[in-house]
Amino acid sequence: MNDHHAPQHPADNAPGYRAGFISLVGRPNAGKSTLTNALVGTKVAITSSKPQTTRRVLRGIISTEDYQLILVDTPGLHRPRTLLGEKLNDLVAETLAGVDAVGLCLPADETIGPGDRFIVTQLSYLKDTPVIALVTKADKVTKQHLGEKLLHVQALGDEMLAEHGGFAELVPVSALTDFQVDTVATVLANYVPESPKLYPDDELTDEADTVMVAELIREAALEDFRDELPHSLAVVVEEMSLRERDEETTAQHDAGDGQRTSRRHTKAPITDVYAAIYVERDSQKAIVIGTKAAQLRTIGARARAEIEKLLGTKVYLDLRVKVAKEWQRDPKQMRRVGFEDL
Numbered sequence: 088m089n090d091h092h093a094p095q096h097p098a099d100n101a102p103g104y105r106a107g108f109i110s111l112v113g114r115p116n117a118g119k120s121t122l123t124n125a126l127v128g129t130k131v132a133i134t135s136s137k138p139q140t141t142r143r144v145l146r147g148i149i150s151t152e153d154y155q156l157i158l159v160d161t162p163g164l165h166r167p168r169t170l171l172g173e174k175l176n177d178l179v180a181e182t183l184a185g186v187d188a189v190g191l192c193l194p195a196d197e198t199i200g201p202g203d204r205f206i207v208t209q210l211s212y213l214k215d216t217p218v219i220a221l222v223t224k225a226d227k228v229t230k231q232h233l234g235e236k237l238l239h240v241q242a243l244g245d246e247m248l249a250e251h252g253g254f255a256e257l258v259p260v261s262a263l264t265d266f267q268v269d270t271v272a273t274v275l276a277n278y279v280p281e282s283p284k285l286y287p288d289d290e291l292t293d294e295a296d297t298v299m300v301a302e303l304i305r306e307a308a309l310e311d312f313r314d315e316l317p318h319s320l321a322v323v324v325e326e327m328s329l330r331e332r333d334e335e336t337t338a339q340h341d342a343g344d345g346q347r348t349s350r351r352h353t354k355a356p357i358t359d360v361y362a363a364i365y366v367e368r369d370s371q372k373a374i375v376i377g378t379k380a381a382q383l384r385t386i387g388a389r390a391r392a393e394i395e396k397l398l399g400t401k402v403y404l405d406l407r408v409k410v411a412k413e414w415q416r417d418p419k420q421m422r423r424v425g426f427e428d429l
């Protein structure tokens with residue numbers, strides 16, 4: 088019999104459908120956020136050329152006809168330096184305990200260093216969780232170099248994850264040139280259990296919008312000050328609400344006996360966002376505000392454009408700059424700047 092039908096896929100809740108949690112880990116700047124974005128196809132995590140911008144566990148969801156992967160983008164795992172660093176590592180450990188598989192990002196253009204080995208040591212404690220090595224930024228090296236890198240990565244897995252039998256898989260990928268991004272998704276999908284969909288399709292991220300909005304503001308604020316304010320800037324969205332705004336449009340037209348003006352009232356949704364940018368020192372506050380508040384206006388305009396894209400409505404953004412001294416080292420201040428969930 089000739090079958091003209093498209094290949095059958097298991098229905099979302101039918102046997103054969105797979106769904107589960109995946110965590111991408113790797114040292115700062117390894118390309119985790121960029122890969123998450125490429126996999127999910129929307130801007131859910133914030134990328135930057137400076138390490139450690141990802142402070143939150145941001146989740147992106149890949150939904151296909153065969154599987155659903157919920158990606159947990161962990162902060163750069165590193166040796167604890169400040170309290171914030173320690174909390175980040177706790178958070179990473181907690182996040183990893185509940186996932187079905189871990190994707191370890193190792194940049195193709197950098198040699199394996201103590202930072203990578205530190206992370207692999209952490210991963211070796213995770214029993215029964217397969218670790219898939221993702222050799223990121225493959226576009227940055229030659230084929231030959233990539234081949235050598237893959238051998239080094241394999242040796243690393245054999246040595247440090249001996250009890251796991253090494254890395255479960257090795258996949259070179261470039262999020263930038265879209266090389267093997269789909270392959271990464273299908274490989275990861277092999278390691279999640281049979282399960283119905285865990286999230287509805289239209290839910291690209293289950294992270295509260297306020298957290299994403301805060302990240303966008305933080306990114307906008309850091310854009311000009313990566314060196315001056317590396318980790319001393321936090322953003323809290325204090326209030327966010329949607330309202331209908333009356334929009335009055337006026338049109339001039341020629342009514343034969345002269346110009347007439349007609350007015351039309353329409354309702355347009357607008358999101359009001361009240362947010363605070365926290366810095367550690369008065370001097371930093373002055374930098375962020377700038378002369379005659381010019382810098383703050385630039386940050387606001389930049390952030391507003393991104394937030395409008397994210398939310399799909401017009402946005403009214405009210406930004407305040409506040410000082411929370413040494414907040415990175417003080418648990419009370421950390422709670423104040425939105426780390427109460429840690």
Ligand SMILES: Nc1nc2c(ncn2[C@@H]2O[C@H](COP(=O)(O)OP(=O)(O)OP(=O)(O)O)[C@@H](O)[C@H]2O)c(=O)[nH]1
Nearest residue numbers: 116117118119120121135138139141163224262263
């Ligand atoms: N050429 C190239 N550059 C990449 C690729 N993926 C990421 N990058 C760059 O590498 C840098 C770090 O990428 P991120 O995705 O922010 O890295 P991360 O691991 O999330 O970093 P943290 O948030 O610090 O943990 C950025 O400048 C990216 O543009 C890639 O596939 N190719």
